[in-house]
Amino acid sequence: MPEVRHWDLLIGGEWRSGSERIDVRNAYNQELVGSIVRAAPADIEDAVGVAQRTLRDPFPSHERYSVLMSAADRIDSAAEEYALLIAREGSKTITEARREPPRAAGILRLAAEEGRRLSGRTLPFDIRPGSENRRGYYVRKPAGVVAAIMPFNDPMAVAAHKVGPALAAGNSVVVKPDSSTPLTVLKMAEDLYACGLPAGRLSVVTGHGSEIGDALVTDPRVRVVAFTGGVSTGERITRKAGIKKLILELGANSPVIVMPDADLEKAASAIIAGAFAQAGQNCLGVQRIFIHSAIYDTFSDRLCDLTSALKAGHSLDPSVDVCQMIRLAEAERVEAWINEALEGGAIVRAGGRRTGAVVEATLLENVPAGCRLQCEEIYGPVAGLYAFETLEEAVARSNDVDYGLHAAIFTESLRDAMYAAENLHVGAVIVNDSTDYRLDSMPFGGTGRSGIGREGLKFAVEAMTETRVVCFNL
Numbered sequence: 001m002p003e004v005r006h007w008d009l010l011i012g013g014e015w016r017s018g019s020e021r022i023d024v025r026n027a028y029n030q031e032l033v034g035s036i037v038r039a040a041p042a043d044i045e046d047a048v049g050v051a052q053r054t055l056r057d058p059f060p061s062h063e064r065y066s067v068l069m070s071a072a073d074r075i076d077s078a079a080e081e082y083a084l085l086i087a088r089e090g091s092k093t094i095t096e097a098r099r100e101p102p103r104a105a106g107i108l109r110l111a112a113e114e115g116r117r118l119s120g121r122t123l124p125f126d127i128r129p130g131s132e133n134r135r136g137y138y139v140r141k142p143a144g145v146v147a148a149i150m151p152f153n154d155p156m157a158v159a160a161h162k163v164g165p166a167l168a169a170g171n172s173v174v175v176k177p178d179s180s181t182p183l184t185v186l187k188m189a190e191d192l193y194a195c196g197l198p199a200g201r202l203s204v205v206t207g208h209g210s211e212i213g214d215a216l217v218t219d220p221r222v223r224v225v226a227f228t229g230g231v232s233t234g235e236r237i238t239r240k241a242g243i244k245k246l247i248l249e250l251g252a253n254s255p256v257i258v259m260p261d262a263d264l265e266k267a268a269s270a271i272i273a274g275a276f277a278q279a280g281q282n283c284l285g286v287q288r289i290f291i292h293s294a295i296y297d298t299f300s301d302r303l304c305d306l307t308s309a310l311k312a313g314h315s316l317d318p319s320v321d322v323c324q325m326i327r328l329a330e331a332e333r334v335e336a337w338i339n340e341a342l343e344g345g346a347i348v349r350a351g352g353r354r355t356g357a358v359v360e361a362t363l364l365e366n367v368p369a370g371c372r373l374q375c376e377e378i379y380g381p382v383a384g385l386y387a388f389e390t391l392e393e394a395v396a397r398s399n400d401v402d403y404g405l406h407a408a409i410f411t412e413s414l415r416d417a418m419y420a421a422e423n424l425h426v427g428a429v430i431v432n433d434s435t436d437y438r439l440d441s442m443p444f445g446g447t448g449r450s451g452i453g454r455e456g457l458k459f460a461v462e463a464m465t466e467t468r469v470v471c472f473n474l
């Protein structure tokens with residue numbers, strides 16, 4: 001039997017119990033995976049206080065580097081344990097879950113390296129008459145206390161993308177994991193401390209965001225809020241946070257454009273993987289598939305064949321391609337969005353059914369304009385097929401949503417690829433792969449309702465620092 005562990009709060013390196021607990025269960029069969037403490041706002045107050053006090057203690061760059069590098073090695077050696085935990089508590093197949101620990105370890109290593117590159121430069125004060133006798137420079141200082149708020153879909157990778165750069169830049173961090181996938185994050189924190197992280201630098205406060213989120217984001221001692229999650233939570237944080245830095249990685253409704261000259265077999269398999277990985281609960285997931293009318297029939301048939309071949313079921317079954325969604329209520333919401341599109345005239349080309357928390361990989365055609373599937377983020381294993389006549393039309397329709405994270409085009413034409421690169425209003429344009437491509441060191445983030453700021457280690461490390469000028473009047 002797999003271990004069922006009951007975790008306490010981690011406040012500055014010390015475990016603290018609480019009077020109320022929340023069970024963490026697998027959404028497929030309700031198996032108990034573990035439990036967490038339901039923190040109260042007073043726990044947040046304590047965690048931020050410890051984080052603030054700890055900033056006085058020295059934590060030089062070489063120590064940050066060695067903690068992050070050792071934690072990466074430790075994660076690598078416990079990779080299978082992490083993968084099982086991710087697949088049990090979360091919404092990834094075991095095959096998908098096995099990719100996450102090595103990725104998280106790699107992100108921590110990139111963060112460690114970026115931390116060593118943090119530097120400033122001298123300033124040429126003599127460009128202004130009267131400043132000839134000034135000498136000086138600027139440096140980057142830790143921003144202070146970072147609040148890191150996580151979603152459920154990539155619990156390790158997102159934690160590594162926030163905690164890694166925050167520590168590498170010399171900050172202390174208070175982490176609020178998603179209530180569905182807190183166990184993986186607690187285990188990572190335990191591993192960071194086992195690798196020599198000084199007490200106080202990291203806290204993990206578990207519990208409902210609706211109960212403790214405001215206390216965390218409104219605390220004036222918190223200098224950076226790094227949030228990944230839904231748009232409505234992001235909007236609430238923006239209204240509440242006050243004067244502090246915000247890095248918001250929010251939702252998307254990502255388009256891919258398929259031109260007739262593309263390598264269509266390569267395009268089909270990339271699009272299917274991009275649409276249905278993690279049961280579609282992926283901010284980079286393909287949601288709108290624009291197919292040139294000259295190839296619409298054959299290409300959409302091929303996509304439907306590949307989609308119908310995907311097996312839906314339990315995350316721990318190694319033969320399953322599309323597992324249960326994170327919660328039954330989420331699967332019911334996705335089913336309701338499918339039904340809304342069908343009532344408006346859409347047609348199911350593949351999949352379309354729900355069993356418990358599992359929604360089949362689904363392709364719809366004739367999706368009516370204005371329905372939620374067309375203009376909002378579905379965040380489930382469903383994509384729409386749309387025919388177009390010209391690239392200009394496809395790009396305009398791609399841009400016709402309030403989101404702008406990634407967009408993709410499949411073509412062999414440099415001219416068409418460049419047209420897309422210049423005109424798609426997104427954080428990244430991917431040519432000849434789906435929107436679900438990310439290099440962890442690249443600047444990552446979106447436009448419009450997809451968010452504010454950029455992650456990616458160099459960019460996150462810089463965002464988690466303040467620039468200080470030093471000027472000598474000789």
Ligand code: NAP
Pocket residue numbers: 149150151152153154176177178179180207208209210212213214217228229230231232233234236237249250251252282283377379405450451
């Ligand atoms: P969510 O409901 O916004 O939850 C995300 C986190 O915010 C959870 O830890 C949640 O805690 C917490 N939270 C809830 N209410 C809060 C409040 N008032 N103040 C502070 N924190 C609060 O998001 P989700 O539905 O789980 O995640 C899916 C979304 O994340 C999708 O839109 C997806 O596109 C987006 N996402 C974006 C990226 C990206 O990089 N752009 C990556 C992954 C996911 P509880 O769990 O306790 O409610």
